[in-house]
Amino acid sequence: MARRAFGLLGFLAVATLVALAPHWVSDFRAFQLATVGIYFIAIVGLNVLTGYSGQISLGHGAFMAIGGYTTAILMANHGVRDLWTIPLAALVAGVAGFLFGIPALRLSGLYLALVTFGIAVSFPSLLKKFAGLTGGGRGLNLFGLPQQTGGGVSVKLARHELTNNDWLYYLTWTIAGVLFVLAWLFLRGQAGRALRALRDSPVAAASAGVWPALYKTLAFGISAAFAGVAGSLLAIAVAFVNPDTFPISLSITLLVGAVVAGIGSVLGRFGSYVGPLAGASLIVFLQAYASDLLRWIEKGIPLHADPKAPGVPAVIFGLVVIVVMLLFPAGVGGVLDALTSRLSRRSY
């Protein structure tokens, strides 16, 4: 019981911190933190698939694209209010994921990684092909639709005026919180147990009455739905989508972020939400502050590299990924799990 209380306290502390953050940070930082929330949602979803059912997906950028385009098409061409497009994006991406999960049943491990990689690489050319629906290479513009978004105008919430970016922040993190709890509820019960059993020993699980096809496709659908929500929020946040919004590097970044976050992190412990939080923050802030980091390194070691070069964040991100995988194969979440389990053991 003490462990559960400890876990709940930790979760409430982090949730409170997230709720109060916009009071302390600038408007721009609030937008950055909103994008952290978007990646957080996608990583939590990917964790359901890769962490619990053991299916490696390198194609979640494509499911984000499905979600993002669902929102964009509904808003730009059908005048739907942005909030209502989010559940629809989840539904469309989820169904797509569920359907893809069926052929994926025949693919194990590396081959699934390969096929999903193929999906992510070829998806932009499909988006360009069906230009009538997707706007082709030019994409769809969601700017200047104030009657459909909470953004663009200041919103009143509990006597506080919210700026556009604060509104985005609360929108993404509210959804992120709800989705995290939903994922937790899904994974803690019978479904989570079935998935872990299938991952660790498919034969034993099947003999014990777990239907592999059902649970694996279900995991794919749920995971894709999460990615769809993330894509939808991304479209709302940047008010624009085109095929380059969802490049192959996005899919790679998501999987890498999820694994660095600690894919095997034990549910309910600290690592299960701080891990994805760390992974999402790594993705966003490394991108933003890589050149500063390089300048700081250059003070010690003269590298003669241009800190403003476009490849700098990628170099540092790649280095961090390799170093983390070599030193802590269980990822950030795994390290946190090990630390906090030691802490909580001592506390009672």
Place this chain on the structure above:
Amino acid sequence: MEPAEPPLTQFLQQVVSGLASGGIFASLALALVLIYRATRVINFAQGEMATVSTFVAWSLVHHGMPFWGAFFLTLALSFVGGVALERVVIRPVESAPVLTVVIVTLGLAILLNGFTSVKWGSDVKKFPSPFPTRPIHAGGVAFSIQDLGVIAVSIALVLALGAFFRFTKLGLALRAAALNPEASRLVGVRVSWMLALGWGLAAVLGAVSGMMIAPVVFLDPNMMQTVLLYALAAAILGGMDSPVGAVVGGLALGVILNLTGAYVGFVGGTLRLPVALAVILLVLVVRPSGLFGRAAVRKV
């Protein structure tokens, strides 16, 4: 393409240029197969490694070296680079789960992609071709010398590699280490170093594919990203653990892509990547071992 050309001529030209791009896919597919056979891992950084090699070659040519000098020096440097990468980055995760190794190769791909754009800039560069661009005519069909040259280089590469594996002691040791590591270790093969050697050879193969495709598509840091998917499709089509399969698969894929592009109006020039994906899916669902691979039998 002029509409006046007879259908057969046009068809032959499409096949030959398909074989040329197929040769490029085959080199990279061979690199993937080489590493897969030895370690059961797909090296997602193979494409980016080839891009770095190609940029090295570009620098050498840019500094006044003749093409073929730069070509062979690049192959040597790529070999050393491939061995070094294996020692530094892959060896520590040699016995780790598949996912860990996949993530490390992805991290390597991100790192190398960033490195090329930091070092050489992300603007598109023109890469010299060793072959003249004029066509030659044979039996009323105009073949581009560029295409024929690429096919010749690919064939020479495959023959050289085949001879190395077939007739040298080192080649035998490499094959043995891939097929049965424990037994090879017992008879004195240094298995871990064989893996590094495999990475070196794979880097060389990748370098060839990079230098052959760069004159066609121009050189930029993302040049090999799509080629990597074609190479994966080629390797799957031929069978992931069959070098012969990789070559046949590469050539076949090149022809398939060209013919569907030319004759299936819906596909055209824009849906080549989805066609490659369809090939991957079809092979994996219908015949997962590919054309030449051995079917994996799993006892439960």
